[in-house]
Amino acid sequence: MTPMTDLFKRSTSLRPSHAARLGARRGLCLALSLLIGLGQVTPAMAQIDPDDVPMAAPRIPGARNLSTELKIEGKRVTSDFIVAVVNQEVITHTDVDKRVARIEESVPDRRRLPDPATLRQQVLDALIDEKAQVSFARGIGLSISDAEVDTAIENIAAQNQLTLAELRQRMVSDGLDFERYRGSLREQILLQRLREREVMPRIQVTEEEIDTFLREDPSAQAESNLNLAHILVRVPEGSGELAVRQLQQRAEQIRDRAAVGMNFTQLVRENSEDRDTLESGGAFGLRPASTLPPLFVNAVRGLKVGEVSQVVRSNAGFHIIKLVERENVAQARYTQQRARHILLRTTPKLGATELVAKMKGIRKGIIEGQASFAQMARQHSEDGSGARGGDLGWSSPGQYVPEFEKVLITLQPGEISQPVVSRFGVHLIQLIERREVQLSEAQRRDAARAVLKERGFEAAYEEWARELRQAAWVEIRDEP
Known part of the structure; x- marks a missing residue:
């Protein structure tokens, strides 16, 4: 996790919030736009696939996204041992160690984490839930082909600006094992597909709930949804006045280059220190303005789509913000x-x-x-x-x-x-x-239904995961 995440006050719990699971909640119009055109795939538009799931952060229970990180799994160590068995699925000491390490790396302020023993137990519980779901998926015949895994790896290499050969070399230098990496990706895709298939049908939305949403919910009445992209020039804690001025000057220079039309995505890749948004060109995705930092919303007020803000300062550092897209929800556009x-x-x-x-x-x-x-x-x-x-x-x-x-x-x-x-x-x-x-009225109602189903995912997932956990055979083993 980068300093940027503090602006969004993300939770550090092992069971992520609905926003972490789905990305930020989409506004009414965006939800509708996900529905428009489905079933209209033609050979000329063969790359369209509304059933695909966005690719982002790693494997935590309920996560509906696929990790593009390179450090998913490492090599087994000779002293490794089994700490739990879930049906026929095994969890090792190394599995727990690596998940704990990844969480600790993502949260620089350790005070926001539970004590080490509690964190380790929560990680083990999370892995048990995952393995119960993997076992269930295999039991119903759900599987991921080699071709799907190959495509995912090629895409990850491209997103990390690497060839496949360079990706393999990167893994070697980072102490990773390619086959274990493939296995981790296969499992992520399997869980991703299983959760979409099993959880979403559990969420039922009535016409009365849609009426109430359109009449009363702030998300349906909000002025706008915004898709903002940014470049972060981080200011380390304890930086002196001179260092801060130099970093601000660097941010101003980057802003000047963006303002004259230089490719913003390239500027992000070359300069931004917010690793969470590097792969998306600095973009957060379309979100209700109320869920964005007021600093960002105020910075783009009055800008046209495609324009960049002046440099603004947050606790994380200096930001250059681009208005990528704006939706006026109140006018249903x-x-x-x-x-x-x-x-x-x-x-x-x-x-x-x-x-x-x-x-x-x-x-x-x-x-x-x-x-x-x-x-x-x-x-x-x-x-x-x-x-x-x-x-x-x-x-x-x-x-x-x-x-x-x-x-x-x-x-x-x-x-x-x-x-x-x-x-x-x-x-x-x-x-x-x-x-x-x-938007038409019928489209607004379809969009409202989609928003309400997304909101219901958290509770539906928790109930489903609990049922699988209770039905699974779980053996906890003592350390040797």
């Missing part, structure tokens, strides 16, 4: 984006690494004016949109797979992304334009 892409599909002979290199060459040709994006799409793209110059038409938030959408929202009209890896292959994306769209 949301933002659509029109984009085009080039898709190169992976094959047994051509993996993502080779295709990323080829796509960089295509991008270079477009940037240098050798051909237009549309011409390159017609020549190279391997889906139905190629004949239309890669044009995907208008889309709503949540309509594309997360890897694709995460990059799309960071682009300015006309801007071309770096190669993006998804389960469908390697994409090159260009944003054409954005627009605001009015």
Whole structure:
């Protein structure tokens, strides 16, 4: 966890809040936008997959997101031993050690953590819950194919700006074992899919609850939802006046570069010290303004979408904030984006690494004016949109797979992304334009239903996890 997280007052408990599990709660209009266009997938838009789940933080009970961290599991140590067995699933001393270490690393202020014995017991309980769920998933025949794991690893390598060979080397230098890493990812994806399948159907929303939400809930009446991105220049505790001035000057220089149109995502990767948002180009995702730090909301007040704020100071350091997207919920409007892409599909002979290199060459040709994006799409793209110059038409938030959408929202009209890896292959994306769209009453009700189902996930998950834990055979073993 970075100093930035203090602004959001995130919980340090091992069972994360609903906000930690789902990302911040989405506003009414965003929830609707997740529903728009479902079932309308065509060959020309093959990268769209509304059933995909966003990729973010690691495996804690209830987490619906997939970790893109490289330090998930390390090598077994020779002195390792079993501390618990859940049905046929084993938990080792090393498993507990590594989870404890990861939590301690994420919370610099140890005073916010329970005492070591309590923390270790909570971690063990969390792992028991996970193993009970893994056992259940296997019992009902749910499994994750090698191809799905390979795609996840290729995407993680790309998000960490690494080739597969570089990722393997990084693991060796960090003392990680590649096969255990694959096993950890497979288990994460399995749990992710199981929880979506088993928990969401338990959540029922009545028409009366929707009426009450639309009439009374602040989330339905809020002025706006905001998607903000930021660059953090951290100010270490105890920094002297001179050091603070130098850091502020550095932040001002970064802000000046962003203000004249330099790629904000690239500036984030090169400068931001908030590791939680590095992979998303500094973006927090669309959230109700009331859930964002007032400092940030005030900084972008009066800005147009795409503009950056002046440098602002928080307890964490100096921030440069970009207004990526704004929704006016009271007027029931949301933002659509029109984009085009080039898709190169992976094959047994051509993996993502080779295709990323080829796509960089295509991008270079477009940037240098050798051909237009549309011409390159017609020549190279391997889906139905190629004949239309890669044009995907208008889309709503949540309509594309997360890897694709995460990059799309960071682009300015006309801007071309770096190669993006998804389960469908390697994409090159260009944003054409954005627009605001009015919602119908039926769409507002669908959106309200989605928001209420998300709010109900916490309680439904806890009940389901408790049932699996009670039904599982659990043996706790003493240390040798």
